[in-house]
């Protein structure tokens with residue numbers, strides 16, 4: 290399997306704290322059948338800045354260390370980019386890494402509780418450059434939970450979405466796994482990723498997520514999710530699904 294979103298590089302964001310931990314996380318990835326992984330440190334999220342060139346260098350150092358330890362994981366540099374007012378300038382300055390060497394797909398994250406008002410306009414501007422935004426873990430965004438129409442609008446205008454494997458299997462609770470399922474069953478998700486951080490007790494759960502997807506939606510969708518991860522790394526076209534707006538559930542207040 291290919292993992293398009295993970296925080297394995299040591300000491301540069303809220304992922305791995307040290308090379309020892311990075312190596313352990315890489316072993317966990319391999320145990321979960323991952324063969325290739327994008328290193329996607331946070332960039333421009335208000336707390337972490339990880340410039341493209343630094344990520345490239347640190348990823349090649351990490352690959353050398355993985356090879357020394359005979360861990361069969363191939364790693365590529367990328368970034369998880371927070372949507373922000375400086376993004377177009379950063380693109381002009383070639384400080385944004387895509388998931389593919391061709392410069393097509395960019396992983397975009399939102400603040401956990403909001404979708405900024407300029408989002409639709411900025412996603413459009415990204416697409417005007419011939420690039421394609423991939424929204425990471427929409428299932429964990431509390432604004433999207435309340436207004437799922439926003440995700441439908443983004444995907445129907447050309448964006449893709451990545452659901453985190455742990456979300457889908459319930460590690461972040463019932464509300465998140467239910468919303469992940471809503472996103473998937475409405476054809477608004479295209480790929481799984483681990484978004485691995487070093488959180489004791491939390492494992493990769495990519496195999497578990499694929500097992501659940503296969504059981505719930507059949508092998509064809511699971512195969513397309515796997516192929517889409519490969520397409521993101523190779524700069525190829527992704528499969529889409531029949532897209533429908535998510536119907537908002539009725540919440541009954543006890544008061």
Ligand SMILES: [Fe+2]
Nearest residue numbers: 294296369484
């Ligand atoms: Fe992440």
